[in-house]
Structure formats: structure tokens, C-alpha cells
Amino acid sequence: MANRPRTRLHVPHPPARPGDRADFSYLKLQPAGAQPRPDVRVSAQATLPMATGLVRVLDDEHRAVGAWDPRLEPEVLQGGLRHMLLTRIFDERMQRTQRQGRISFYMRCLGEEAVSVAGAMALRPADMLFPSYRNQGFYMVRGRPLVDLMCQLLSNTRDMCKGRQLPVMYHWREGNIFSISGNLATQFPQAVGWAMAAAIKGEDHVAATWIGEGSSAEGDFHAGMVFAEVYEAPVLLNIVNNQWAISTFQGFAGGERSTFAARGPGYGVAGVRVDGNDFLAVHAVTQWAAERARKGGGPTLIEHVTYRASAHSTSDDPSRYRPKDEYERWPLGDPVERLKQHLIALGEWSEERHAALTKELEEQVGASWREATKFGTLGEGPRLDPDLMFEDVFKEMPEHLALQRDQLRAERS
Amino acid sequence: MARMNMIQALNSAMDVMLERDPGVVVLGEDVGYFGGVFRTTDGLQRKYGEHRVLDSPISELGIVATSIGMAVNGLRPVAEIQFADYIYPGYDQIVSELARLRYRSAGEFYAPVTIRTPCGGGIRGGQTHSQSPEAIFAHICGIKVVIPSNPYDAKGLLIASIEDDDPVIFLEPKRLYNGPFDGDPGKPAVPWSAHPRGEVPEGHYTVPISKAQIVRAGSDVTIIAYGTMVHVAEAAAASLGLDAEIIDVRTIVPLDTGTLCESVRRTGRCLIVHEATRFAGFGAEISATLQEQCFWQLQAPIGRVGGWDTPYPHAFEWEYFPGQKRVAMALEAVMTAS
């Protein structure tokens, strides 16, 4: 009687909590070059081995190996390194300005730079990106001046959002980067709609979207997958599995018994699991999925296996819920370091050049910051006109808002 | 008696209920091991175990829907939605299911779910960490809507909500978590320890749902407010030297119309103050009710103050927030009109 099987409630546990030894033995890894690269028109079901395996290109000796090697020119690799390094230096500096009280909030993408940089580089400028809040690398690749990003962070007189959005919630219509929402996962099915429109209009642009593994638990994810599959929409659906969603590990989003990429074939969508810290692998997989979409092969779900090396945001303290040294034991390394070593192994880079580039980018970030703060900071300098608060609620301001604008003017006088 | 801030008072309410009623479970994003992003559930999982205090996947739809299922099967879930701004993915489950289950099954099924969620602005949170959505819940038939303004009420009302057999949306004005706030961001923060309503019994007690409270008796004008605005209204009235009667609504649904009307009949003047956008805000409902029931005693049109009818902006937080100045100007209008 005592041993009779009965129902039970399983509660996922991360392998390590503060004080424990970091343990990534749960991660299913594969050596670089192990995955074959199928034709882009392969059926969704046939992608299951790629969805449960791991596409990697860079091996432990920093060589590019296997069928997925995208064979990029050294200049392209150097460009990728520059964008990733710039992203990292920008992040570090903006984090510091938040600590100094110059901006109200910040979110870094430390350790995840390859996901955004390689992804955006493998797409065309006319392809539409639907980001989460941890994709600042897109802006580096597509060349938005840093001053513009900083002015948004400062909510100052040149803020692209006119003071209406929390820091990091950028947008860039001209650069084809969609407005970031504070509400998780909403962009995921929206990207599918954009892609459907491209197909309806007969264009060969594709859409791509990124969502955190934690956010993939939202219903929006399901809607996005179903619409993508039903209409075979030309869309790249990226899940950034950085192992953590604030304090909950990826097991709370369904990563314990299956990979996130494996959901793809379950929906009838191609799935690929990729080493998200391997610039070459992310580039190659993105290129593959974009070609598939452009040739009418439909959507691909890509899981990027990476690690959120920083705190969730400047409001978060990860030492309360995960071992302090976890990132040091992360088996997939640092994307910047790995690409740098690869370039050095190719004879196309050196420590000296790296140091010089670092210095150059630090100066660029510093100069941009000095420029941006001329347009005001949250607390000092010129300020946006509060009248702006009432604009863009509608295309034309209705009477009740005009009255409230006047009321505010009276209140402030 | 213990001194508690609002977070500690809410934590104590859940602690008391987890202890008293084995059917009570707490669930939500980051509420378990971590203890919540505002630390409201701190220590509860350690004390009551992982089957009583559950971390959930990031799905507000899932949190509300599974809470309904658990409640139907005899539990009493206390669900946390991390910010009120993130409740919308669960809205259909609240509107079409949670609110109507008792009605549509003629009382055979019901779901005693409490949904706690931090609301309101004043923390530089921008449009997705600052909303005050009480009106869109007030418009639904079948859920109660509660919003405390101090630690004592927070604990007593949360216990009453958990014990209530009807579903409750429990809105927590996050700007009040650590201390009362009179609307002036320039002033140093004041802790709850210096406030009489920061005195909170350790054990079980309730503050009744559906009872407004007169926080200050007066005869010049009735100011009706709730949440953070109770404190702003008190400061604004004091700045004008008015003998204002200030009423903390505390429960939006069911509304304590009796207390409100009795006061307005006495003072003959009324200002309604809330943080939420004004258009179709809950103040409109209060105003209409007072007009119907106190028309002949009114000496001036009823005034309403709220947030502007725009999304909650980041840079213009203090131009947006209905601070003392806006309340005082509206008070002056209510006092001079005749």
C-alpha cells in the first residue's frame, strides 16, 4: 500500500544555488562540426536531430570546422568582433552611468553579444527585426549612432521616444528595428504577422524575432508558432536560452526534459539548437533559416544556448539566487573571446590590434556620452517639453487631451 | 505591536494564512526561492515548502488559469502578478472565467482566488511598471477589487481577501511599500515606522472588505481617494488649511456608497482623487453615484483629479502624477464654486 504509485507534483530545481558549486552537467552539448547541414528545404520533422543536438562551428582549438562553417571573409569576422566589443563596452559604460544616477535603469547583454550581432549580420538590412530588451547588438550592426541610443537612455531632449519609454526600449523605423515592449513575448507573433505581410505583398524580405526562454512560456509564443506554421510564414523565431529568467532557471519554462528548439518540429516548424556564444554558428544558422524563408520553406525556430552573465537588470541582484561563479564555469565560453581567438588563429588578428580596438571603442563611447549629455540628463540640463506627453496618443490630439495639456501648463506656471 | 512596512505586512498576511489554512497556496513569477522581486513573499517557501509556495513559469494566463483550477479543487490560491501592467495576458481568464464561474454554474462552482499585484507610479517605472488598472476590473461583474493605503489595512484586507469565497483583485500601490508618500518626490522618503498605520499586529486579524474609512474627519469638503492618493490628498488639503474630510475608499468593488454619501451630504462639497487616467476612471462611477444620491445637498459640482489620459510616461513622471498642486487646484475650484 505504501509503495502504491500516486500522483505527485514535480518542482524543477536549478542544479546550483548560492553557495553550491556551479554545475552545467544538465546541458546537452555536442562537439563542433558534429551536426550535418541539411538542404534549406528539408522538412520540419527532419530537423529534429538539429533541434535536440547543438550546431557549433568553433572548436576548442579556435578552428572553424564542419558543414556549418559559414566561410566568412576575415573582414566580416573583424566587423563582427568590433560590433560585439562595442556592444560590451557600451553596456559596461551605461551600467556605470546608471550606478551614478545619470539614467534610471539599464539592462546589459553581457555574454550574449553573438546572438544579436551574428544574427543581424546574417540578415539583410531590409529584413525586419522584432527584438526583446537584450538585443542592443542590432543597433551596432545596423549603425545607429551611439548618441541616439544614449539620448533614449537619458530621456533627454533628443530622445527618440520623446521621454515616454523606460531606458533600453529603443526603436528604429529607418533601420527596420521594431519598438521594444516592456511586456514580454508580444513581439513574437507580431513578427509572424510582418512576415505574412511580406509574403502577401510578394516581397522577399523576412522577419526575425527574439524572445527569452523564460518568456516563451507566455501564450504569445504558442500563437506565434501556430500562425507561423499554418501560413508557412517567412520568419525566424529565435529563443535566447540564457539559462535564467530573473531568478527562475530554464527548467521553469520547460527546458528540463526537452530542448526549446525541439518544440519547432512539434508544431511543424523547423528547429535548430545552436551554440549562442559561437559567432560563426549563429551566423550560419541564421543564414540557413533566412534562405529557407526566402525560398518559401517557411519558418524556423532557433534556440540559442547562451548564458546571462550579468544581472537581469540594474534592479536585480543575482547573488541571491545563483552561484556567484556560475559564469566562470559556463562551458560555452565568452563569445567575444572565442571570435577573437579564432581570428588570431587565422592570423587575422592580434592582442595588440585587440587592445587598440578596445581603446578606440572606449573613446568612441566616451565621446558619444559627452555629446549625448549635452542634450540633457534625467536630472540636469535641458528638458523635453512636457507638452510632448499629450502627443502621439492619437494621430491628432483630441479635445480632452488638448484641455489636459492646457491644464498642465496652468499647473506648472 | 510590531512595526511593519507594507511589504512586511503583506508577507505577514500570507504567512498567517499559510499557517492557518492548509489550502492556501502562493504562486507567481519569482515568488518562491527568490521571495518576489519586491520581496513580498520572502521566506515563505523556506517555511511552507515548495508545494505551498510555487515559482511559476512566465505566463500570467497560466497563473490565473491554474489558480482557478486549484481553487475549484479546494485550494485557496494567492497569485502574484509581478506588476499590474503585466496582468493583461491573464485578462480573459479573469473576465470570462474567474469573475463568472459562480454565476454561470448557478453557484456549484466558484474560485476563491486572490490576485495580488503591485500598481501605480512614482518609481520611475515608465509605462509598463506604473499603471493603475482598477477601473478595468471594476467594470467586470463578479470580482472584488481592493486597494490598501497603509500596512495595517494591507495585512487585514489581504487576510480578508484570502478568506473571501469570491475572487479578489488586490492592488498594492508600490510607491507605498516602504513608506507613505505625499506626492512630493523632492522630500526625503519617510518610513512606515513613523506612521500610526505602520503598527501592525503579528497575528490574524481582518479589515473588512467593502468598508471605506474616514482617515480624517472634517467639515469643509469631502476628499475621496484610495491608494497612494490618500496621502497626497491629505497633504494637499493641509497645504490649503482646509478642514477636509478624507475618505480612503479601500474597496473599489463592492463600493461603500453609504460612507461616501453620508460624508458628502454633510460637507456639501466633494473632490475625487485617483492616480489612474481620468477618462472613464473609477472617479466617474463615484461621481455619478454621489450625484444621484446627494444632488440636493451639493453646493458645488463634484471635482475629479486623475492621471492624464495618456500612457504613463518616463521622463514626465512628476508632470503626469497627480501631485499636491493638481489636487490643490481642484480643491480650490470645488471650494469656490457655488
Ligand SMILES: Cc1ncc(C[n+]2csc(CCOP(=O)(O)OP(=O)(O)O)c2C)c(N)n1
Ligand atoms: C508580460 C510580462 N510578465 C512579466 C514581466 C516581468 N519580467 C520582465 S523580464 C522577466 C524575465 C524574462 O526572462 P527571459 O524571457 O528568460 O529573458 P531574459 O531576461 O533572460 O533575457 C520578467 C518575468 C514582463 N515584463 N512582462
Ligand SMILES: [Mg+2]
Ligand atoms: Mg532568459
